[in-house]
Amino acid sequence: MGVVASDLSIKEERGVPELLHQLQQYPHGLETSKSSPSTCRHPAVVVNGVCYHCRQKIENKDTYGLEFSYLYMGLKLSHSEMDRLRCLGSKKQLSQKKLHLVLDIDGTLLHSFPPGEASKLGLSKNDKNTKEIDGWVVKLRPMVLEFLEKASAMFEMYLYTLGSRSYAKMIAKILDPQGVYFNNRIISRDDNPYGVYFKTLDLILGEESNILILDDNPEVWAKHLRNLILMKPFVFTGTETSDEITERNTPILGEILKLLHTIHSLFFQQEVGCRDVRDLASEVRSNVLRGCNLYMKQVKDSKLWDVAKALGGTCCSELNSSVTHLVSCKRGTKDYNWGVKKKKFLVHKRCIEEANYLWQRLPEENYRPTMTCCCW
Structure with a gap:
């Protein structure tokens, strides 16, 4: 059965969840229209080269908009649609007293070891912060699971790694086995327009003024440093260092959670139209x-x-x-x-x-x- 045009109409209130719900009705993709070419300007969404609105194949699919395959394989959004969804997404989150939080994986939330390496470090599988999956052994940063639970009350959260998509999804099974924190908001190098060199907030469907980032590598966020809260790299060596002892006694994620709570509280004390997490973060930092x-x-x-x-x-x-x-x-x-x-x-x-x-x-x-x- 073909896609009915009215089903795919661009509605001002249609956000990402509604868009994905509509797309999931067509597991085999959008059926290409056999009618003569239309005058459609392909204003919003393209899936695997087919316009979401008119169901015609588009000629400029390689240069059209930006790809969001982490949300739905083959999905591309026009720049105007991205802006609309960002505005709508942030509006929805703000109504729930939430901001957006982008989380790096390695060095920020955990330290992972591929098959064969973990045994050399003497990792104990009985340790609550040590997890094993698909042959990998993952050492969780102290307090990471509690951090995610509490941060989720203040933020819509994304995972963003320059690792592969399969690796990102594997880690998500450990951090969020029920899919309540990240859902499909898991971005990998396979989704990243800059490959393994840079990360971008262009892939986050929220206003930049509402987004904070936790990452141990500032170089990958060269264009978004004002959104970044730099994390001390988490490295497990197998021999207990002074840093590991300190973090075990006073988990860094616990301190960062307090900081996020402070910025979150300040944000919602500001007048609407004047609120920007980047300014607030800079202000808090400048008082240290x-x-x-x-x-x-x-x-x-x-x-x-x-x-x-x-x-x-x-x-x-x-x-x-x-x-x-x-x-x-x-x-x-x-x-x-x-x-x-x-x-x-x-x-x-x-x-x-x-x-x-x-x-x-x-x-x-x-x-x-x-x-x-x-x-x-």
């Missing part, structure tokens, strides 16, 4: 080291200077009475001795790095410089 005047002459990494400034700190390379912290000064040096005499905070550069991951000022006594290294 506010009031800290950091002497960073010994820090040669210019990126760390930028990080400190983004966290609200003031950086300098000259000692004066306004300095509050001396960063990575070697013990016994003139600078170090001055700091001791003036009762200033003397800290390792990790104090800034960790503050950047946790978005909070950390106890300076936990980051005193070592005896022999200024750790540039």
